[in-house]
Amino acid sequence: MIGFTPVSATIGGALIGLGAGLLWIVNGRVAGISNIFGSLVFGARVDLPWRLLFLVGLPLGAAIGLEFGPDFLSEMSGALPTLDLPSPLIVIAGFLVGVGTALARGCTSGHGVFGLANLSLRSFLAVAIFMTTAVLTVLFAKQWP
Structure with a gap:
């Protein structure tokens, strides 16, 4: 496993x-990815060009990284945890993440990056809840048979 690299x-x-x-x-x-994606899929389709470019740029950036940095990816593969969970459980988890971002009025990118930088109390509470839930989820998942 790769250690912390400051x-x-x-x-x-x-x-x-x-x-x-x-x-x-x-x-x-x-x-905020959930807002960008949600407005694009379920919203009034406002600001369509930049939203599409932003979302297309995410996997495109990953593809460029794979092309120019395959050594990094192979080095990281051993550092990433794996969970052997049934597919229905993964689908349910993904659905719950979507519900959570809707309830929190944003996701980790919106609250964690932008909200905290703006010293938003709502974002601070949202990030605290996200992180607590993540820790509890990992502890629960490690107990999965």
Whole structure:
């Protein structure tokens, strides 16, 4: 397993902050994935071009990373945890994540990156609940037979 790497974590955090900041400055929008996706799929289809570009850019960025950094991916594969869970349980978990982001009026990217940077109490509480739930979920999943 790969240990904590402060340099790459700092660079990654700076790039996420830069991307969120640029989206705010250029478009006046928060980089919350659940809101971007939800408005695109279920909303009034406002601001369609930038939402599509943003969502297409996510897997495209991953594909570029795979092309130019396959060594990094193979190095990381041993560091990623695996859970041997039944498919229906994974589908239910994904549905519950969607319900949770709707109830929280945003996801980890919106609340965690932008909301905390704006010192939003609502975002602080949402992130605290997200993280607590994540820890409890991991503890529960490790007990799964």
